Each structure stands twice: as C-alpha cells, then as structure tokens.
Amino acid sequence: MHRFFAELEPSLSVTEQNLADRVRYILRSNIFGDAELERLRREAIPSSNGNATAGNAAPLDAQQTAYVDAAVNIPFVANSDDDGIVSHELEIMRSILEESMLETRSMPLENRPRLPRIPLSKRNRAVVRALNPMLVTYLEASRDLCETDSILFGAALAVCRIIGAKLPVAGRATQKSSAIPAWRKRIEDRIAKARALIGRLTSFRSGNNRPRIMRTVRMAFAGTNINLFQPDITQKLTERIDDLKQKIAAWGKRIRRFSERSRRFNQNRLFQSDQKRLYKTLERPEVCGAGPGPDQADTVAFWRGLWSEPVNHSAGPWMEVVASQSASVTPMDPVTITPEDVAEAVRRAPNWKSPGLDGLHHYWLKGFVVCHAVLARQFQEALDQKSLPSLFTTGITHLVPKDQDTADPSKYRPITTQPDEKTI
Incomplete structure (x- = not known):
C-alpha cells in the first residue's frame, strides 16, 4: 500500500506506519460509509473496476492490490462486533495466512518475530476460528513436527497482523526491561534532583557566587518575592533546604511503603502457589545480581x-546388579497418543x-484445534522411532546468579525454556 501511495502522491512524504494508522483511523471513526469507501477504492485502484477499459486504467501489480485491499478491509474485520465474516474477508485473511x-517456513527459529499476547476478546477469537479450518490442508501435508510448528507459527503471525497487533520490526531480540518499576524511577529522579538542589543552595549559602550556582538558586525561588540579596536570604535558604529534606524523607518513606x-x-x-519456595526465600536472602556481568566469551x-x-x-x-534386578520388571504397555491426549495437555x-x-x-x-490430530500422529511417530527433532532439544538458557x-x-x-509442545 505504501508503494502504491508513493506512486500516486510522490510529493508527500509518509511512512508506512503513518499511512496504516490513517487508514485504521478512517475506518474506526466511520467517517465514510460503505458506499463511499467502495467508490474511493474504485478511484484509487482503477484496474479493480470491472467497467474500466485497458486504455484509461493503469495496470496494477497483483501484490500491491492485495496490500491495498488488506489495509482497507482487515481493520473492519478485526473490529467487528459479530462473529460473521463474509467470503471476501475470508479470502483476504487466507492471503495473509x-x-x-x-x-516463516524458511526462517530460522532465532529470527522469528516475538508474538505478543493478544486480548482474549470476541473479535480476536472470531479471527482464530476463521483461520482454523484453513489450516487443515497445510497440516495434512506436514511431514514432521518442525514443519507443523512452522505452519502454526505462521498462522499465529497472520492472526496478529489481521487484528493489528504490534510486532517487533526484526528478529526476536528486544531491549531488556529493567526490574525497577516506573513509579520508583520517577520518585528516585525527584530525590536525585532535590539532593542536587540542596547542594547548590548550601554552596550559595556558604558564599559561592558562581554564575551556575546563582542561576540554580534563582530558579529555585522563581515565582516568589524573594530577592537573593535581601538581608534574610540566609534564613530563606535554610527554610528551603529543610523543606527539600522533608520532601526527600517523604519520598523515601513512600518507596519503602510501596516496596513493603x-x-x-x-x-x-x-x-x-508454592509454599516450599516461599519458605526457602525467607530462610535464604535473595540474590539481586546487580553487579557486573561476566564476559560473554568466558561464559560461552x-x-x-x-x-x-x-x-x-x-x-x-x-x-550389572541393577540390570539383574530389572529383568523381572514387567515392561510397560505401548503408549498410544490420541488427539484427546493432546487436547487435554x-x-x-x-x-x-x-x-x-x-x-x-x-x-x-x-485456538487451532485442527492441529491436535496431526500433533498426536507426529508425536506417536517420534515416540516409535525414539527420536526427536532438534526443535525439542534446543532452548533458550537464562543464567540466574547464585550469589x-x-x-x-x-x-x-x-535455566532453559523449551518449546510449548515439549509439555505435551
């Protein structure tokens, strides 16, 4: 859609995100009716009009047409209040799928975008239910668990794009979020600024008249009738310093109260949830791990x-002793994995x-219940062959400091996290 807009209006500089936001705003605000939107669509894409001739209609690339149609129609589907989705919308959803x-079929696991947590709303469930039967053809042709995982991830990515969920631009790597909450950062910033101001006021009270100190003191008394050269300025400085100290004490108590x-x-x-873990944390102090981290090469x-x-x-x-003792143990019956087992897990x-x-x-x-039968069959094959693909033996390892x-x-x-299907 952005490329097509750039061809229509080369003089305007608009980003892809800005253009998508404008389309979404127009559709959500109901500025135009359905008939008006259809008329605008025909004017913007002459080749989509059946009455247009080849002489006065510029040819449009099929991929660009799909992008424009998807950008115009998908926000309406995602925000519909009912579960009914017309055939035209289903075709758009199928193309996005x-x-x-x-x-994602040939994309390495580490380069996959991070899927967000979508709200459990009626419209999101409707989109998932609409894509569910579309996966049957692809899942039946799946050869192994890795291909099935790729199909399901592609379907999840399609749902996120249809409902307009925000996805990272590239890769899974995201900025590590700080463990300090935002409210505490704000209070700590106030305390730091108040302490810096106390230092400047104390320095001025001691006779430091440098321009930087004078400018800070004037800003501290801005909006008041206090003159820096009046006789009782020392008393005013002392009162201001005491007031700041009381504020710092109050902010510190607020942090301690909220933390407690x-x-x-x-x-x-x-x-x-876990009483044993609670008692362990009470007996042993928690390790914050706020010190310098290890060198990456040494860690690897x-x-x-x-x-x-x-x-x-x-x-x-x-x-040999264990083998002789185990000889009399009755072997376990063969395990048969059914779709009901997968659904229950x-x-x-x-x-x-x-x-x-x-x-x-x-x-x-x-959400994609049609995958349960395929997963049961492929898990059974992996169990019979006594081998698992690398997808289930590769994980993300997080290093938690001990002291x-x-x-x-x-x-x-x-601590290593492995794929969800591993829990089955």
Missing part, C-alpha cells in the same frame, strides 16, 4: 566445556507461558 506461512506492600503481595501469592567457553564435550561413562559393577497449560525458541504459546495450540559474585560464569544457575 499464506504470506505469513511462506515467510509489593513484597507482602508477592509472598501471599507465592504462598498460595565455560558452559560449552560442560555441555559440548563428550562424556565417557564407565560401566561399574553396580550396573494443551487445555491444562497456561496460555502465555514462556514459549522457548520456537516462539509459539499454548494459546495458539488451544553476589556475578562476574564469575560458574556462579550462575542455568
């Missing part, structure tokens, strides 16, 4: 030496649990 799956309330809330919630070398080097186990005499899983390297949340496995020595790579505890 095919484009998304084609885009947050700590109690987290402890109560942890007591309901240390953990690669533990995980990548082959290990040769020696067969001791105890293994997915139903009990949290919607937005960390998905691992594949980036696919449990929510999408619940205050955060510069040593060996002082970390590795």
